[in-house]
Amino acid sequence: MSKFIELSDYDASIHREILDALTREDDAVVEICEDRAVAEMRCYLSRRYDCDKIFTATGDKRNQLVLMMAIDIAVYHIFCIHNPRNLSPLRKERHERAVEWLKAVAAEEISVDGLPLLSEETRTAKSNFLIKSNRKRVNHW
Numbered sequence: 001m002s003k004f005i006e007l008s009d010y011d012a013s014i015h016r017e018i019l020d021a022l023t024r025e026d027d028a029v030v031e032i033c034e035d036r037a038v039a040e041m042r043c044y045l046s047r048r049y050d051c052d053k054i055f056t057a058t059g060d061k062r063n064q065l066v067l068m069m070a071i072d073i074a075v076y077h078i079f080c081i082h083n084p085r086n087l088s089p090l091r092k093e094r095h096e097r098a099v100e101w102l103k104a105v106a107a108e109e110i111s112v113d114g115l116p117l118l119s120e121e122t123r124t125a126k127s128n129f130l131i132k133s134n135r136k137r138v139n140h141w
Helices: 007-014 016-023 026-047 051-056 064-082 090-106 121-124
Strands: none
Touching: 007 016, 007 026, 007 064, 016 026, 016 064, 026 051, 026 064, 026 090, 064 090
């Protein structure tokens, strides 16, 4: 169970009444969606950043950009529980934006200021650097 996202953090993204209506006031549903969001983010961030330090931070020690993306992903999963066919376009866009951001961070196109990096040895071990070439062709002149 992730403690990275607090229930009060949702106030900036969704009204409490809407959140309670979607989850039927069951905080366990919110925690499940938070855990899924954190697990999804770990897939992208773990190759470069120390996810254990990132997602165990609490209070003001949390990176606000990572927190915002985690909340967007969690809220998307919460909305999908209610009625996935009538999903708000705003929620869909915010989720897509969060995933695009995560992909850019994983591809090292974007660097997140303030996040703890993994050691160089660990990053090298997790790297998927692969050298490939075309198959050999024989040309006769």
